[in-house]
Amino acid sequence: MTHHIVIAGGGASGAIMAANLFRLGDGALRVTLVEASGEIGKGLAYGTSNPSHLFNVRSAQLSAFSGTPDHFDRWLAVHHPAFARSGPFVPRSVYSEYLESALRETAPVGKFRVLPQSCVGMRELEHGVEVTLDDGSSLPAHFAVVATGFGLKRDGEGLLSNPWTDPLPDNPGSRVLIVGTGLSMIDTVLSLLDNGHKGKIVAVSRRGLVSQRHALHRPLQLSTADIPLGASIHYLSRWLTDLVRTHEANGGDWRDVMDGMRPHIQTVWRNLPTESRQRFLRHAVAFWDVHRHRMPPAQAERIKTALQSGQLEIVKGRFLSATRCGERLFAAIVRTGWDEPQPFKADVIYDCRGVRRRAGQELEGLAGALVASGAARLEKLGLGLEFDRHCALVNAEGEPSARIFGIGPVTMGTFWETIAVPDIREQARQIADRIATGSRATLRGSVARLP
Amino acid sequence: MRICRPMLTMKGKYGLKALHYLSGIPQGSVAQSVEIAETYGMSKKFLDAILADLRNGGFVETRKGRAGGYRLAHRPEEIMVGHALRVLDGPLAPISCASRTAYHRCRDCEDEATCPVRLSMLEVREAIASVLDTKSLADMRFMVEAASIEEDEFLEIS
Numbered sequence: 001m002t003h004h005i006v007i008a009g010g011g012a013s014g015a016i017m018a019a020n021l022f023r024l025g026d027g028a029l030r031v032t033l034v035e036a037s038g039e040i041g042k043g044l045a046y047g048t049s050n051p052s053h054l055f056n057v058r059s060a061q062l063s064a065f066s067g068t069p070d071h072f073d074r075w076l077a078v079h080h081p082a083f084a085r086s087g088p089f090v091p092r093s094v095y096s097e098y099l100e101s102a103l104r105e106t107a108p109v110g111k112f113r114v115l116p117q118s119c120v121g122m123r124e125l126e127h128g129v130e131v132t133l134d135d136g137s138s139l140p141a142h143f144a145v146v147a148t149g150f151g152l153k154r155d156g157e158g159l160l161s162n163p164w165t166d167p168l169p170d171n172p173g174s175r176v177l178i179v180g181t182g183l184s185m186i187d188t189v190l191s192l193l194d195n196g197h198k199g200k201i202v203a204v205s206r207r208g209l210v211s212q213r214h215a216l217h218r219p220l221q222l223s224t225a226d227i228p229l230g231a232s233i234h235y236l237s238r239w240l241t242d243l244v245r246t247h248e249a250n251g252g253d254w255r256d257v258m259d260g261m262r263p264h265i266q267t268v269w270r271n272l273p274t275e276s277r278q279r280f281l282r283h284a285v286a287f288w289d290v291h292r293h294r295m296p297p298a299q300a301e302r303i304k305t306a307l308q309s310g311q312l313e314i315v316k317g318r319f320l321s322a323t324r325c326g327e328r329l330f331a332a333i334v335r336t337g338w339d340e341p342q343p344f345k346a347d348v349i350y351d352c353r354g355v356r357r358r359a360g361q362e363l364e365g366l367a368g369a370l371v372a373s374g375a376a377r378l379e380k381l382g383l384g385l386e387f388d389r390h391c392a393l394v395n396a397e398g399e400p401s402a403r404i405f406g407i408g409p410v411t412m413g414t415f416w417e418t419i420a421v422p423d424i425r426e427q428a429r430q431i432a433d434r435i436a437t438g439s440r441a442t443l444r445g446s447v448a449r450l451p
Numbered sequence: 452m453r454i455c456r457p458m459l460t461m462k463g464k465y466g467l468k469a470l471h472y473l474s475g476i477p478q479g480s481v482a483q484s485v486e487i488a489e490t491y492g493m494s495k496k497f498l499d500a501i502l503a504d505l506r507n508g509g510f511v512e513t514r515k516g517r518a519g520g521y522r523l524a525h526r527p528e529e530i531m532v533g534h535a536l537r538v539l540d541g542p543l544a545p546i547s548c549a550s551r552t553a554y555h556r557c558r559d560c561e562d563e564a565t566c567p568v569r570l571s572m573l574e575v576r577e578a579i580a581s582v583l584d585t586k587s588l589a590d591m592r593f594m595v596e597a598a599s600i601e602e603d604e605f606l607e608i609s
Contacts, residue, residue: 223573225543225580226552230534232509232524243552260551271534273509273525 003029003439006131006141008119008366010035011043013408013424014147015099016064020428022106023065025436030111032139034131038116040103041096043149047164051091052190054296056183058088058217062095062421064102066429072098089214089296115139121369122146122404124395129403143435146385146393146406148366150355159322159329160351163188169348173199177331177344179319180352181205183293186303188350189312193302201312202344203352204333208316209290213300215253220260227264233276236268237284258291266423269416270389274380281381317342322349355409355419367410371396375404383413391431402438405431458579463540465493466501470535471595473511474527474588481520501539508538523588532591533583543579546572 005021007014010033018031033040055062063071075098077084083094103112121132122144129144163184168191169176176192178185181203189201228239240261244254261268272280280288295303306312316336323330329349332341363371363378367385370376374396379386385406387393392400407427411418418424472487484502488495502521505511512524523530533543544550548557549572556563563569 220551222551223542223576223580224584225537225576226550228508228534228537229584230510230531231538235508235538246552271531273529276509 001028001439003142003435004032004140005029005143005145005435006032006034006119006129006139007145007147008034008122008131009043009147009149009408009410010037010040010114011147011149011408012041012046012095012099012421013043013149013410013428014145015041015096015103016421016425017145017147017407017428017431018112019064019099019102019106020425020432021435022103022108022112024429024432027108029439031107031113032141033112033114034117034119034133034139035114036116036118038114039096040114041099044164046092046095046099048187049093050187050191050194051093052194052299053092053187054089054299055092055095056089056211056214056293056296057420057422059084059090060088062098064099064421064425064428066425071102075101089298119148119366121366121373122375123373124375124401124403142403142439144404145431146366146370146404146410147408148410150409150412151363151365151367151384159324160349163191163350163352166350168192168195169197171199171347172196174347175199175345176201177329177346177349178203178352179205179331179349180354181208181210181314182289182352182354183211183295184352184354185350186211186295186299188352189306190299190302193306198311199347201306202315202346203312204315204317204319204331204344205286206316206318206336207286208314208336209286210303210314211290211293211295211300212255214294214296215255217259218253218256219262220247220252220256222260222264224264224267227261227268229268229271230273233272233280233284236272236276254291255294262417265417266415277381319353355412375401379413381413384410385413387411387414390434391427392434405434407431458545459536460540461497462501462504463536465491465498466505466535466539467532467591468493469498469501469521470505470510470523470530470532470588471591473521473523474530474592476522481514481518481522483520487521504538505535508535510535510538527588527592530588531584532586532588533580536583543576543583544572545575545579549573549576 007017014033014035018033021029021031059073059076060069063069065071073084076090080094083090118134119131120134123130129141131139131141131144133139160179176199178188178201185203192201228236244257247257248254303312315333317333320332320334320341329346331344331346331349333344334341362368370385371378376385376393377396385393387406388400391405391407391411392402393404393406394400408424409419418427468491469487472490473482476482484498485495488498502511506513510524510530511521513519513521537543541553542550544553546569547553547555548560548563548569560566
C-alpha cells in the first residue's frame with residue numbers, strides 16, 4: 001500500500017523532510033510539497049541570491065542526511081568547486097540548488113510533486129489527515145508534516161521595509177536605520193555595501209550586541225553526565241561561565257565550550273524548568289545568541305571595517321515607532337539610560353528584529369489555524385506550537401498526534417535548537433522513522449480487520 | 452588532589468534523602484531542616500549546607516520567618532534524581548577521567564585514549580545518566596512505597 005505524505009512549507013525544512021522520507025522509507029510512498037512560491041528550499045534563510053550572505057555553519061555540517069555527513073561537501077566539490085576550495089563558509093544561495101538535487105537524487109519518478117498553494121488547515125481523521133488548501137480544495141493524506149518555518153510575514157510592517165524582499169535604496173548616500181543587531185542586520189549591511197552604499201547606517205537594539213566571529217573548530221567533548229540538567233538558569237549559566245573560565249585558563253577558547261554544548265542544547269532546554277526558560281528569554285537570550293550564532297571571519301572583517309570607519313554605528317536603545325514626514329522617516333528610539341524617545345532621521349528603515357519577538361503573539365497562517373481548530377496548542381512560553389519529544393503535534397487536549405508532525409523552526413518552542421541544518425535533518429530522520437513504523441502499524445491494523 | 456572519588460558522596464546520599472523527605476510533605480507546607488536531620492540521623496549543620504546547595508541549584512525553595520522552612524521548588528514528578536545529584540556531587544562519573552568538567556587524569560595513566568578501564572567507565576557513565584535522569588522524586592517515592600508493601604505482606608505470610 002502506497003502512503004501519501006503532505007508537507008506544508010517548501011523551505012529548507014520541508015525539502016530536507018521530503019528527501020529523508022524517500023531515502024529512509026521503503027519506497028511505497030508519494031510526497032506532496034505544498035509551497036506557495038512553487039520553489040524548493042527558498043524560505044527565509046536560503047531565499048537570498050547575494051553571494052555575500054554566507055552560511056554561518058561550516059559546509060561539513062550541511063548534509064541533508066544524518067547518515068551521510070559528507071553528502072553536501074561532495075555535491076559542492078562537483079557543482080561549485082570554487083566555493084568548495086574557498087570554504088568552509090559558503091554562500092547560502094547554493095543551498096536551494098543542493099536541496100533540489102538531493103530530492104532529484106532520492107525521489108523516484110512520479111512520486112514527488114510541488115503544489116504551488118498554501119496549506120490553511122489540517123484535520124486528523126481515524127485513518128489519515130485531511131489537508132485543506134487556500135483554493136478551498138482538500139488533499140487526503142496518510143501523514144502530514146508542518147514545515148512552515150518561523151511563520152514571519154513576507155511583507156514589511158507599516159513604514160518598515162523587509163530586508164529580504166524590498167529593494168535596496170537607489171540613492172547611495174541615503175541614511176539607513178536598521179532595527180535589530182542580529183545576523184539579519186549583518187546580511188542587510190553587507191547587501192548595502194555590495195550595492196555601493198556610501199551613506200550612514202545606524203543599527204539599534206536594546207543591548208547593542210553584535211554576533212561574535214567564528215574561529216577554529218575544536219569542540220570540547222562534553223557528555224550529558226557533565227552538564228547540570230534540570231538546575232535553574234542561574235545555576236546553569238554560572239556553571240557555563242565557570243567552565244569557560246577554566247577552559248580559557250588552560251589555553252582554550254570559549255568557542256570550544258559553546259561548540260561542545262551544541263549537541264546537548266535540546267536536552268538542556270527540555271529539562272530547563274519553565275520559569276528558568278522565561279528568565280533566559282528575558283535576560284540572557286541576546287548574550288546567548290551572539291556567542292552561539294557566530295559570523296564567518298570574512299563577514300566579521302567587513303563589519304569591523306564599517307564600524308571603524310564610522311559608516312556603521314550600533315546604538316543601544318529601544319525602537320518605539322516610525323512616522324513619515326514628507327520624504328523622510330523618523331524613528332522614535334529610547335536610548336538605553338534615557339527616559340524620553342529621541343527622533344532618528346532616516347530615508348529607509350529595515351526591520352531586522354528577528355524571529356522571536358513574536359513570543360506570546362497570535363500565530364498566523366497554518367499554525368494559527370491549527371490552534372484555532374484545536375488540532376494544536378501553543379507551548380508554555382508562546383514561542384510556537386507544542387510538539388512531543390518525537391516531533392508529533394500536540395493537540396488542545398495535550399495528546400500527541402499519530403499522523404501530524406512538525407519540523408524545523410516551527411518546533412522551536414519545544415526544542416529551542418531547531419533552526420540549523422544538523423538539527424533539522426535529525427528531526428527529518430526521526431519523523432521518517434515514525435512514519436515508516438506508523439504505516440506498518442496501519443497495515444497490520446487493516447489486515448487484522450479483514451474477516 | 453583527589454585521584455578517585457566515590458560514586459556517591461555522603462553529601463549526595465543525604466541530599467537525596469532530604470529531597471525524598473520533602474517530596475512526602477503535603478503540598479503548600481514546608482519542613483524544617485531539624486526535622487529532616489532527626490529523621491535520618493544526620494548533623495543539622497551538614498544538612499543545612501546540603502540544602503543551601505540544592506536551593507542554589509533551583510531544586511528547593513525556602514520560606515523565611517517563624518513558619519519558615521524548606522520545600523521543593525517543583526513538583527516531585529519534575530525533579531530528576533540525576534539532576535539533583537549533579538548539583539550535589541558534580542558530574543555523574545564513576546571515575547574522574549570519565550568527566551570533562553571534574554576531570555583528573557590518573558597519576559599512573561599511560562594512554563587515556565586506549566585505557567580499558569576508562570573506556571568501560573565511559574559506558575558506565577552513560578548508563579548511570581540514563582537511569583538517574585529518568586528517575587523522578589515521585590518515582591523514588593513509589594519505589595519506596597512498593598518496597599514497604601512487599602515487606603509487610605512477606606511478614607503476614609510467614
